Amino acid sequence: MRLPRGSVLVVASHNPGKVREIKALLGPHGIEPVSAASLNLPEPEETGLTFLANAELKARAAADASHHPALADDSGLWVNALNGDPGIYSARWAGPTKDFRIAMARIEKELREKSATDFSAKFVCALSIALPHGEIKSFEGEVHGKLTFPPRGVQGFGYDPIFIPDGWDQTFGEIDPQVKNDMSHRAIAFTRLLHSGIFAESL
Numbered sequence: 001m002r003l004p005r006g007s008v009l010v011v012a013s014h015n016p017g018k019v020r021e022i023k024a025l026l027g028p029h030g031i032e033p034v035s036a037a038s039l040n041l042p043e044p045e046e047t048g049l050t051f052l053a054n055a056e057l058k059a060r061a062a063a064d065a066s067h068h069p070a071l072a073d074d075s076g077l078w079v080n081a082l083n084g085d086p087g088i089y090s091a092r093w094a095g096p097t098k099d100f101r102i103a104m105a106r107i108e109k110e111l112r113e114k115s116a117t118d119f120s121a122k123f124v125c126a127l128s129i130a131l132p133h134g135e136i137k138s139f140e141g142e143v144h145g146k147l148t149f150p151p152r153g154v155q156g157f158g159y160d161p162i163f164i165p166d167g168w169d170q171t172f173g174e175i176d177p178q179v180k181n182d183m184s185h186r187a188i189a190f191t192r193l194l195h196s197g198i199f200a201e202s203l
């Protein structure tokens with residue numbers, strides 16, 4: 001798979017923050033990112049049972065509907081002592097009001113109920129790029145660490161305030177967002193995508 005300079009790439013996310021981040025990453029590669037929202041593409045239901053399956057079904061749906069190559073990602077927090085929960089349900093654990101204090105409190109409660117001593121966890125990001133009715137390629141990135149309670153820090157989003165990456169004393173909620181973005185699961189998956197040679201060389 002190779003996307004020549006000037007190719008349109010549909011970013012299959014309805015999250016404006018994510019679209020902005022992906023556009024910035026693709027800018028130097030001569031790619032023309034277009035958001036799925038601006039094309040009025042429907043958001044498919046995330047019925048996959050893995051991050052990869054969900055990223056692939058979102059990329060596939062956007063590519064086939066738009067007739068352009070499409071890029072999608074799926075990410076979340078994997079807690080080892082909870083057998084991988086909240087995992088692909090990371091966004092859903094925050095409920096309809098998207099309140100991550102509720103989701104973080106649920107993780108703490110479930111760990112306490114199990115008398116868990118293993119607080120290890122990882123953030124995972126799967127990225128998929130699909131050609132219309134054609135090839136699909138996927139890349140994964142992970143950042144390992146441990147959970148801490150109560151939540152600390154106001155930076156970042158989602159589960160950042162309870163996650164301490166390996167080698168650090170601060171949570172992602174306390175670490176400078178620029179530093180987090182350079183070491184995150186999303187950054188690792190993107191680096192793998194960029195190194196795969198799918199895009200033209202940087203300008």
Ligand code: IMP
Pocket residue numbers: 015073074075076077090091123156157158159160172184
């Ligand atoms: P989705 O990839 O849009 O389905 O959502 C993934 C969910 O995982 C987000 O709503 C967050 O709750 C969580 N998540 C993914 N990446 C991060 C991160 O870098 N920090 C904190 N939470 C994250």
